[in-house]
Each structure stands twice: as C-alpha cells, then as structure tokens.
Amino acid sequence: MISFELSDEQRLLEQSVREWGSREIAPHIRDADRQHRFDRERVLGGMAALGLLGISVPQEYGGAGMDYICLGLASEELEYVDTSLRVIMSVHAGLNCLSLLSWGTEDQKQRYLVPQAQGRKIAGYGLTEPGAGSDARAIQTTAAKNGDRYVLNGEKSWISLADVADSFIVIAWTDAEKKKQRDPGGLSAFIVERTFKGFSSGPMKEKWGILAGNTGWFKMDGVEVPEENLIGRAGEGFKIAMFALDQGRFTVAAGATGLIRACRDASVKYARERHAFGVEIGQHQLVKEMIAQMESDYQSARLLWLRSGWMKNNGQRNTRETGLAKWFATVASERAAGDAVQIHGANGYSDEYPVGRFYRNCKGAVIYEGTREIHKLMQADYLLGYRTDRPTRCELPAYKQEVKSQH
Numbered sequence: 001m002i003s004f005e006l007s008d009e010q011r012l013l014e015q016s017v018r019e020w021g022s023r024e025i026a027p028h029i030r031d032a033d034r035q036h037r038f039d040r041e042r043v044l045g046g047m048a049a050l051g052l053l054g055i056s057v058p059q060e061y062g063g064a065g066m067d068y069i070c071l072g073l074a075s076e077e078l079e080y081v082d083t084s085l086r087v088i089m090s091v092h093a094g095l096n097c098l099s100l101l102s103w104g105t106e107d108q109k110q111r112y113l114v115p116q117a118q119g120r121k122i123a124g125y126g127l128t129e130p131g132a133g134s135d136a137r138a139i140q141t142t143a144a145k146n147g148d149r150y151v152l153n154g155e156k157s158w159i160s161l162a163d164v165a166d167s168f169i170v171i172a173w174t175d176a177e178k179k180k181q182r183d184p185g186g187l188s189a190f191i192v193e194r195t196f197k198g199f200s201s202g203p204m205k206e207k208w209g210i211l212a213g214n215t216g217w218f219k220m221d222g223v224e225v226p227e228e229n230l231i232g233r234a235g236e237g238f239k240i241a242m243f244a245l246d247q248g249r250f251t252v253a254a255g256a257t258g259l260i261r262a263c264r265d266a267s268v269k270y271a272r273e274r275h276a277f278g279v280e281i282g283q284h285q286l287v288k289e290m291i292a293q294m295e296s297d298y299q300s301a302r303l304l305w306l307r308s309g310w311m312k313n314n315g316q317r318n319t320r321e322t323g324l325a326k327w328f329a330t331v332a333s334e335r336a337a338g339d340a341v342q343i344h345g346a347n348g349y350s351d352e353y354p355v356g357r358f359y360r361n362c363k364g365a366v367i368y369e370g371t372r373e374i375h376k377l378m379q380a381d382y383l384l385g386y387r388t389d390r391p392t393r394c395e396l397p398a399y400k401q402e403v404k405s406q407h
C-alpha cells in the first residue's frame, strides 16, 4: 500500500522545524555565513529543544522516537534555511547516533547515545584523512592494542563539527598486516572523546562554503581509548563506516532536496519582481525553463528520499536506493543553485540575496558522503551485477511506533 500523505506527527514536525528555522535562524544566517560564525547556542540549543538531535532514536535511549521520514523532513527543512544546520543532522543524528543505535553495546548506548540523543553532547564522524577520501582503505590512522586499551595515532581532515563535537566515531587500522594488503577487514571503529589525552583539533581555514558551519581536522597523538569504546568487533570498522554512510546520505539527500526548494522559491519570487524588456523576467521562456527544471528536480528528489525513508522504516536494506537519492538530489541541487544565481543576474552574485550562499553551500554535498563519481559507479555496478549488498551483522532497527512522552 502506497500513501503519499504525511502522518499528523510528520506534518507537525515539518511545520515546527520550518517555523523555528524561519523565526530563529533565517534572520541571522547571512551574517553568520559572512562572519564564518557557528552560532552554537542558537543552533544546537534550538535543535535540542525541538528534539532533532535524537529525532529517530527510540525514547528509551533519550531520543524523540520519531520515524526516519521525520529525520528526512527535518533535514529538508533545515537545509531550506542553511546547509550548516542539516550537516548537524547528517553527522550527529545520522552518521553517529544511528550507528551507535545499531552497532553499539548497551554500555556505549548509555554513555554516549543517551546524552547525544538528548542534545547534551554532540558527536561527529571521522573517516577522511589528508591522503584518503573516496579511497577509504588508504587511511593511515592506526589503533594498536595495548592491554585493555587501544592507542590511536593519525589525523582526520575535513571533519564536520571537528571543533564542536564532544566525541567522534573514528575509523582506524587495528591489523597492520591487513593494512599493508588494503584488506578492509583490518579496520575498526572507535568512540574517541575530545577530552582524551593526545587529541587536538582545528578548523579548515580556507573553506569557502557552509561558512556558518564548523569543518575542521583532528589529530590523535597516542590517544588511549578504552577497549569498551570499540564499536562492534575488531575488523568491522569498514562495515560500520559504510553503514553510517547509509544513514548520513539519507539526510544529505533530503537536505539537498530542501536546498532545491529554497532555490525554486527564491527564483519564483525574484522572477515576479524583476523586469526586463518591459515584462517580469518570469515571462521569458528561458527563465521559465530554469524554474520548471527546479520544480521537476525538487519533486523527483523528494520522492527518492521518501522511498528510502520508507524502506528504513520497514527495516529494508536501502544502500542502493539511498545512494541514488543522494546522488540525484545533490547533483540537482547544484543545477538549481547555479540557475537560481543566473535568474538573479548580478544580484545573484552578491550576498544581498541568499542564492549566492546556496551556490557555495550545495557543492559540498556533491563531494562528501560519496562523490558524484563514486555514486555513479555504484549505481552502474548494481545494474551490471558487479555489486550486491550482503546483510550486515547489525542492521538499522525498523521504526516502531511509540507512545510519545512530552518533550
């Protein structure tokens, strides 16, 4: 049975995130972006109050117990205002919390997931390194076992919330021989806290997009991590890293969909206001073409992420569908942002209008959580039979409706 209706809970959530974004964030976002300022209290405080930081985490672990469609709706609404907000959903709520929910021990859930879902702690995800992005097996970070601890050495770069998050899921080699052979069975995943001795972080100084967000690097210089912080089993790090991306990509897809809508709405408004050759520019066919494309892209992108959210709700594997949704939405958002600037003419080339910010912000999502090229290859490989998804030991729990307690 297919239903295109949102439930009351989903509609209410969508509405409250939309209202909060336009009331609390939109009036300040241009300045925050121009000043490269992450408004920690305003943004994280507001998101926590709305229950967004643990949106799809069951209530027993401190979350709001909402379904995965709500996670997507929140991501779409947040990126409608600014990409920096949605990035928090991707790394904290998506990559990190949902991985701990699925792969974490009960002790890890109590110590990390509960405060994260309640919004008392913020969490990130560290896979990328200066010499390794798409090629995750090329990472150099190592975790050597020493008694009841692992000693981590290495550097992660281009990490969202690097200077903000309290802890990170970190992927590192625990098997030196497998590292030499590039065998992903030698990778493991850890929870690393910022307060652990030997941990340091800093910002990516020359970044030119998502400027109201925090992106940086962190280094681990002999960081001792207790073995209780190993996620899953030793050797499952690659699987956990890829599992996490299934959740993060979903939020990226939904977020990019929101960015297309923001471009569409700004373009429609401007096309009705601006005149050229004696008519509103919306009367020119070539402007109509760009606006029509935005609508087509928006509606298609939304259907794709909704389908993958529906699959998550039903406990179905969705790596392929989520990858397609992410690839389509991010590429379409780049097209929409480029055309939105075009429709705004020279005004689009200034920060007086938001479309320039959309244009700078959209590009990141065509790069992170699988570049456009990697997603293209994945989709082709599924079709050609070169790639299939085998079940993993831990899966994302299907959505279970809960009686909601008052936030």
Ligand SMILES: Cc1cc2nc3c(=O)[nH]c(=O)nc-3n(C[C@H](O)[C@H](O)[C@H](O)COP(=O)(O)OP(=O)(O)OC[C@H]3O[C@@H](n4cnc5c(N)ncnc54)[C@H](O)[C@@H]3O)c2cc1C
Pocket: 091, 124, 125, 126, 127, 128, 131, 132, 133, 134, 135, 157, 158, 159, 160, 161, 210, 215, 364, 367, 368, 369, 370, 371, 372, 373, 374, 377
């Ligand atoms: C704003 C931002 C936030 C980020 N946040 C995080 C984060 O929180 N955590 C994290 O771990 N990482 C994060 N990243 C890093 C991101 O995941 C990587 O940038 C991404 O995986 C691509 O890796 P790379 O930049 O090293 O590019 P590379 O892998 O070096 O790729 C360079 C180019 O080569 C192409 N290419 C590579 N391999 C192939 C191939 N086999 N076939 C065809 N083309 C190929 C790529 O598509 C790309 O066009 C973030 C990045 C950005 C920009």
